[in-house]
Amino acid sequence: MTVKLQMLGTGSAFAKQYANNNGIISTSSTKLFIDCGITAPLALHQLGLTFDQLDGAIITHLHGDHVGGLEEYGFQMMFRYKRKPKLYIANTLVEPLWEHTLKGGMSQPGLECLEDVFDVQPLVPDTSYVIDDECSIRLIQTPHIPNKSSYSLLVNETFFYSADMRFQPQLLEQLVQQGVSSIWHDCQLVGAGEVHATITELLSLPPAIQSIISLMHYGDERSEWEGRTGLMPFVEPHHVYTIVT
Numbered sequence: 001m002t003v004k005l006q007m008l009g010t011g012s013a014f015a016k017q018y019a020n021n022n023g024i025i026s027t028s029s030t031k032l033f034i035d036c037g038i039t040a041p042l043a044l045h046q047l048g049l050t051f052d053q054l055d056g057a058i059i060t061h062l063h064g065d066h067v068g069g070l071e072e073y074g075f076q077m078m079f080r081y082k083r084k085p086k087l088y089i090a091n092t093l094v095e096p097l098w099e100h101t102l103k104g105g106m107s108q109p110g111l112e113c114l115e116d117v118f119d120v121q122p123l124v125p126d127t128s129y130v131i132d133d134e135c136s137i138r139l140i141q142t143p144h145i146p147n148k149s150s151y152s153l154l155v156n157e158t159f160f161y162s163a164d165m166r167f168q169p170q171l172l173e174q175l176v177q178q179g180v181s182s183i184w185h186d187c188q189l190v191g192a193g194e195v196h197a198t199i200t201e202l203l204s205l206p207p208a209i210q211s212i213i214s215l216m217h218y219g220d221e222r223s224e225w226e227g228r229t230g231l232m233p234f235v236e237p238h239h240v241y242t243i244v245t
């Protein structure tokens with residue numbers, strides 16, 4: 001049972017040296033985007049891949065760096081590849097993703113809801129879903145923007161992918177107690193962490209937790225922080241990581 005994760009990009013929403021923090025999670029039989037932001041179509045192309053090589057996407061929340069590539073993904077699959085990709089998304093985000101994000105560009109006769117474009121798999125948070133023999137996923141609602149739903153992702157109950165979330169030391173502690181052995185965390189290197197965890201906050205975690213954290217969703221100032229992130233390495237874009245063995 002092996003699950004791999006390759007990041008198309010590891011950058012913050014405003015980063016220009018690193019593409020949006022979007023990944024491709026894969027098993028021997030399934031390949032899914034984790035988020036599909038503005039830069040995802042180009043980043044995918046630069047990796048030598050095409051949309052039809054993926055089975056679908058898992059979506060964490062509705063910011064452009066996480067969903068801004070879905071219009072092109074949906075249209076390419078519809079008109080070029082003639083197949084509906086799976087869309088794993090929290091049940092609370094199904095309607096807003098269509099009404100507030102995609103409808104303006106995608107609606108036309110015959111395309112009137114998210115289900116007309118994607119094979120929508122609405123996920124109930126805190127519930128585990130089997131993707132295939134090797135992989136299960138569970139969404140956990142985590143705080144990001146006040147009064148907006150946003151989710152982190154637990155893979156096989158052992159790998160925690162924060163997506164975008166504020167500093168939640170108690171949650172991280174609890175996850176470790178429940179058997180999580182690897183955490184990929186978004187990280188704001190400069191400025192106040194109003195909607196993301198800052199590096200200063202993450203550096204305050206006990207060494208035992210820091211030692212299983214890798215940093216993603218960072219800004220262009222990453223190079224100034226090499227060697228200054230405690231026990232937490234940066235996730236490298238394009239590197240293929242084995243996240244579950």
Ligand SMILES: Nc1ccn([C@@H]2O[C@@H]3COP(=O)(O)O[C@H]3[C@H]2O)c(=O)n1
Nearest residue numbers: 012013014063064065145164194195
């Ligand atoms: N209240 C907010 C809302 C948004 N932002 C910035 O906009 C970005 C949107 O994508 P993100 O990756 O969630 O990061 C957000 C902040 O940089 C912010 O700094 N404060």
Ligand SMILES: [Zn+2]
Nearest residue numbers: 013063065164
């Ligand atoms: Zn983001």
Ligand SMILES: [Zn+2]
Nearest residue numbers: 061063144164
């Ligand atoms: Zn966000």
